[in-house]
Amino acid sequence: MNDYGFGNHLLKLRKKCGYAQKEVAAFCGVSNKAVSKWENGKTKPKVQIIRRLAELYKVSPEELLKLLEDEKMQTITKIVLTGGPCAGKSTAMSWIQNAFTERGYTVLFVPETATEFITGGVAPWTCGTNLDYQLCQMHLQLEKEKMFEQAAKTMKAEKILIVCDRGTMDNKAYMTQEEFDVLLGKMHLDEIMIRDSYEAVFHLATAAKGNPEIYLQNCASNAARIEDVDAAVALDDKLISAWTGHPHFRVIDNSTDFEGKMKRLISEITGFLGEPEPYEIERKFLIDYPDLKKLETNPDCQKVEIIQTYLKAGEDEEARVRQRGADGSYIYFKTVKKKLTPTTRVEVEERLTQAEYLKLLMEADTSMHQIRKTRYCLTYEGQYFEIDIYPFWQDKAIVEIELVDENTEIKMPAYLHVIKEVTEDDAYKNSSLARKDTRL
Secondary structure, eight states, X not given: OOOHHHHHHHHHHHHHHTOOHHHHHHHHTSOHHHHHHHHTTSXXXXXXXXXXXXXXXXXXXXXXXXXXXXXXXOEEEEEEEEESTTSSHHHHHHHHHHHHHTTTXXXXXXXXXXXXXXXXXXXXXXXSSHHHHHHHHHHHHHHXXXXXXXXXXXSOOSEEEEXXXXXXXGGGGGSOHHHHHHHHHHHTXXXXXXXXXXXXXXXXXXXXXXXXXXXXXXXXXXXXXXXXXXXXXXXXXXXXXXXXXXXXXXXXXXXXXXXHHHHHHHHHHHHHHTOSSOOOEEEEEEEEOOOHHHHHTOTTEEXXXXXXXXXXXXXXXXXXXXXXXXXXXXXXXXXEEEEEETTEEEEEEEEEOHHHHHHHHTTBOTTSOOEEEEEEEXXXXXEEEEEEEOTTOSSEEEEEEXXXXXXXXXXXXXXXXXXXXXXXXXXXXXXXXXXXXXXX
């Protein structure tokens, strides 16, 4: 839940003064991404930073502080912490509490509904059918999240992080597709909307993947845990499949010791929230046209349809709106990028309602093609790949991956054949493809 009022005010002040985001970041001692998060309303600067900004923008500190007070500058961010059996979620909650309390967040935890039910005597094997149980669990999950959000709005805290110990899509891993479809129908829910209602999802791999001995030693401490090693691995894969397709889904594997695993989780959440350190790195590759049947039958792959329309914009500015979703269920965004110097630019993104999106389509830049693409979101070896298929290419496609550490080894699936890396090649940007009549 983002408040864009104060962020837009900061953006206007920076533009008026002619500063780049990196210049503001350097002056305030934070990352470029932190400044971006302030300006798009996802986070709010602390009071001491407000005073620095006032000095830089040559305005009264009282003016900015009053705006903070008048608008009740509160940011509520809801994320999911999920994972396979005995993945370390309980310990992770403690790490999250400590790490983000120190960063000025009020951290709220929505308890795992399945554990509450099973330890209380309500389980798939005590209810009439598994579907009966899952309906009860989904109802309670949604109601708990609603109440936590409602309570958060009454708090005086500026930054609130709601951490859901599992979310609505976890139910899908314990059901057949037919059962899940019936559940959605009975509750009048939409899969994409409930999945994407969370701002980020972080999956901890089960200890059974790579550390079966540790799994067997530790799982006995959870009365709700009944899976053997093979079942735990299979369930972990089902959970990853259920969440694949979310715009910000990260898998934290067991490639390091447990402490390293926790540190990587905190690093991923910190990067998502736009707090100083770490920074995010995106790499892009041109690949041969993939085997779509192989992707579509892969349970760890989710197909998403994207339509991107460029809007009329000023000089050195790019504006676009995007529709993202599948099967008639979509979410909408507007992104504005403004070039300040040859190497720096402002980028602000906001969520739109369908009505706002349709209205902005009337401002489309007709000199540019509308970009339509099918995106396959693929989890593989703990990494998250986005494969973009364009209708005007029959022999190639683009795959992207976001990394926290530039030294991270990319574990590209063997069936994706890389032609070359195009991370720095402007010709493969969407804006370039939209301008071309003959696309490469």
